[in-house]
Amino acid sequence: MAAEVIEMGIVDDLTLFVETVRAGSLSAASRKTGIPKSSLSRRIGDLESQLGVHLLYRGPRNFSATEVGISIYERSERIKEELDAIKALAESFSNHPSGKLRISCPAVLAESLVSEFAIGFSIVHTDVRITLDSAVGAFDTAIGDYDLMIHPARGDTMADSELVRQKLAAASYRLVASPGFMKPLGMINDPSELQDRNGIGWAADGHLARWTLVNRNANTTELSVNLKFSANNLNVIRQAALSGAGLARLPLTMCEADLVEGRLVLPLPDWAPPSVTVYALYPSRRSLTLAGRLFVAGLARHLQDRMPAA
Structure with missing residues (x-):
């Protein structure tokens, strides 16, 4: 040869x-x-x-x-x-983005926030072909065929990975429950009064039964819950909370209307789960094309505009 x-x-x-x-x-x-x-x-x-x-x-x-x-x-x-x-x-x-851009993103995040931006991006950048696939289940450190992965993580719960990790936005979460679930409990003044109550687990954090809460003074406490129901989809968790299945942790963007209209309440208004950070992950900075760099930068602005951090 x-x-x-x-x-x-x-x-x-x-x-x-x-x-x-x-x-x-x-x-x-x-x-x-x-x-x-x-x-x-x-x-x-x-x-x-x-x-x-x-x-x-x-x-x-x-x-x-x-x-x-x-x-x-x-x-x-x-x-x-x-x-x-x-x-x-x-x-x-050339300053002209083109080519394929394959993106993996959790289903709820894709449906509620990322798809809107991705569709608009593909319309503006006519030579970029976007594939946006919805990921279900736990985070996988193998990026496979994708150029980008969008992944939310609470604190340091993201698995170790050789992928480059770029922060896009931080989303505020709330501890919520239905009025029917809270009525028998009466007025709650301290997190200790909610210990071992029914809670709704989330696959993204391994169905943890001990939840961290943070108050306005940055003090933290641990809340143990009895996981009567769990899911890997935040829409399902919201439905379970609305049905009175237990305490739940939801993004403020997802539950804000429910709180305003009284379908959900804040059992502890001064306490909330830590915010969740949304990351873009990709193999290396060198491998990210102009289309990829523009997408990540634009998506960061899009998410920051729509995900209140406080």
Whole structure:
């Protein structure tokens, strides 16, 4: 191979090989790249012919890189990273965002706040193609096929990750309950009077049964609750609170109208859960394209305008 002249197209085929190995199958790589599966298979076959080695096992139940394929994949990853960096550099000089931008975001946050901005961004920047996928469940440190992940975290609860973490906004939360739930308890003057009452758990913090509360003087206390109901979706938690299932922690943006109209109340007006910080996460600053940088900066402003921090 060293003695042969390698065609320039091999670089493109190597990047497609990287995408295929990352995706785990030709079908998945086809969906991600938009290249038909048959064309993708042919181009990897051409790459194998040019290199003179087999890169992939393609059995009906087994799709994986060969031993030499793994070594070439590891080196090709670096080539792809450099190409991405070159494209980002060229794009920054042209000041014209373009290309694909794949974003993962928790469902409720996507529906209530991020989708509005993402749709507007795609309309303004006509050469940017955005995919906004709703994530469900616990935070996964593997970014997979995404260029960006939007993730909320309370305090230091976010799992360790090698991803770059950029703060977008801080959202104020409230401890709430329905009037029907609070009526038998009477007037509450201190957090200790709510100890071991029914609470509604949230998957994002591991269904914790001990909640931190902070008062206006920045004093903290721990509130133990009896988790009678839990969910991984804040809309469901809100519905459970409205139904009288127990105490709940909700973003102020989500429950403000309920509080104003009396559907929910503040059991302890002087105490609230700590704010939740929304982050943008991505593999490296060098890999983030101009479109990605503009999206992150604009989304930060959008969220700060719509998520009161106090």
